Amino acid sequence: MEYLETTAGSPLQYMADVYGHGLKYERPPFTFQSNEWESLARERMSRESLGYVCGNASTGETTRKNGEAFQKWSIVPSRLVKTDSYPSLQTQLLGQTLPTPIAVAPVGVQRIFNPDGEIAVAKASAREKVPYIYSTAAATSMEDVAKANGDGVRWYQLYWPSNEHNDLTASLLHRAKANGFTALVVTLDTYKLGWRPSDLNNGYNPFLRSDSIGTALGFSDPVFRSHFKKKHGKEVEEDLHDAASEWAGLIFPGFSHGWEDIAFLRENWDGPIVLKGIQAVQDAKHAAEMGIEGIVVSNHGGRQQDGGPASLDCLVKIVKAVGDKIDILYDSGIRCGADIAKAMAIGAKMVLIGRPYIYGLVLGGEEGVGHVLRSLLGDLTMNLHLAGIQSVSQKDLNMDCLEYSG
Numbered sequence: 001m002e003y004l005e006t007t008a009g010s011p012l013q014y015m016a017d018v019y020g021h022g023l024k025y026e027r028p029p030f031t032f033q034s035n036e037w038e039s040l041a042r043e044r045m046s047r048e049s050l051g052y053v054c055g056n057a058s059t060g061e062t063t064r065k066n067g068e069a070f071q072k073w074s075i076v077p078s079r080l081v082k083t084d085s086y087p088s089l090q091t092q093l094l095g096q097t098l099p100t101p102i103a104v105a106p107v108g109v110q111r112i113f114n115p116d117g118e119i120a121v122a123k124a125s126a127r128e129k130v131p132y133i134y135s136t137a138a139a140t141s142m143e144d145v146a147k148a149n150g151d152g153v154r155w156y157q158l159y160w161p162s163n164e165h166n167d168l169t170a171s172l173l174h175r176a177k178a179n180g181f182t183a184l185v186v187t188l189d190t191y192k193l194g195w196r197p198s199d200l201n202n203g204y205n206p207f208l209r210s211d212s213i214g215t216a217l218g219f220s221d222p223v224f225r226s227h228f229k230k231k232h233g234k235e236v237e238e239d240l241h242d243a244a245s246e247w248a249g250l251i252f253p254g255f256s257h258g259w260e261d262i263a264f265l266r267e268n269w270d271g272p273i274v275l276k277g278i279q280a281v282q283d284a285k286h287a288a289e290m291g292i293e294g295i296v297v298s299n300h301g302g303r304q305q306d307g308g309p310a311s312l313d314c315l316v317k318i319v320k321a322v323g324d325k326i327d328i329l330y331d332s333g334i335r336c337g338a339d340i341a342k343a344m345a346i347g348a349k350m351v352l353i354g355r356p357y358i359y360g361l362v363l364g365g366e367e368g369v370g371h372v373l374r375s376l377l378g379d380l381t382m383n384l385h386l387a388g389i390q391s392v393s394q395k396d397l398n399m400d401c402l403e404y405s406g
Helices: 002-006 011-022 034-042 047-054 061-071 117-127 142-149 163-178 197-202 222-232 240-251 259-268 281-289 311-322 337-346 355-386
Strands: 073-075 091-093 096-098 102-104 132-135 154-158 184-187 273-278 294-297 327-330 350-353 402-404
Touching: 011 355, 034 047, 034 355, 047 197, 047 355, 061 073, 061 311, 061 337, 073 337, 102 132, 102 355, 117 132, 117 142, 117 355, 132 142, 142 154, 142 163, 154 163, 163 222, 163 259, 222 240, 259 273, 273 281, 273 327, 281 294, 281 311, 294 311, 311 327, 311 337, 337 350, 337 355, 337 402, 350 355
Parallel strands: 102 350, 132 154, 154 184, 184 273, 273 294, 294 327, 327 350
Antiparallel strands: 073 402, 091 096
16 A cells, blocks of 8 residues: 555654545555464464464473563653654664664574565565664575665674584675675574474474575575585585585584684674673673673574573663673564563663564565564554653663563
8 A cells, every 4th residue: 555655664654644544444454453463474374384483492481481571561651741752763773873773683484474585574674764684594695685675774693603614604794794784693592493393293494495495595605505515516406405404504503602703703794793692691791791792682582492581581680780881682572662662671772573574574575564663663652752751762761661560
């Protein structure tokens, strides 16, 4: 519909235009009830894609804790706060001023949800002025995604090969820099995929299939192609199954790197480095002491380790320990504008959106993703405005705005 295009990057205008179209008895194509996006997407996904995106580690305890943690905090409004503008969503992060405080979290294999996959998400992110994080496990090449993202802000997420394959890591970083990715987001909690019953029930691992889903970055990388030919005596295209298995084995090597290995990343990346998957205060302190520019407090949405703490509970402790020493981002369990506000009030400078935008991708491709991002920003803006909070800056949005009832 026309107003989905004309209101790009303007969530409040989006709301006004939807009501305007309503005067002509026109309804928007997507629901604005964020708690319904998942159920609607479930109706349209295959059993395999549904199990992959909606599934969690083991019993799902960690995922449930993520959601429940937000309910312990309440936003306390202030009254008679005089202002002549709506709240500013600008945030300062990694030495930049960014127009929105949310980013699109790295999610792999997006073409299993919609044929347009990463291309649709990259375009929608740029249009909504939301940073886009490209996954090493993407179903579309880095070069094609960068082209689709245009002049948008984009960061590269690394699934980190073992030191034995530092040449591959260096190649991936070089390609990212050459294609305009300005920050490196290193995922620390997924050196091997977790115990995920929903995927096991379907016998489904998208990284092992011969359809190139989840392997696009590897299959287009000269170092990986050379490695595969040397080891197997044939080109990638001659045996897609073995090539997919080889790529998965390299980006999910089975065992973790050590802190000392970050030196190699520094040598091969001249931009900010963000470590994703930090939950322990001691790890956050170590990252700050090493001069790491940012960390993402995250438990991978509960998809990796079960029985763990809620990310939001970890955020409280980590902000208290290192909030003035390192940029802190938040991930896991965000489903609405109030969730974003609470995480930022506690001390996150930016919040990553994961599953919700994938549901938008399922429901409507690029327009569906744009709708989800615009809706979350509109929801955030109105929550702040009606609570008398004038910006997402810590001077306005902080722990004084919250009440804990856990």
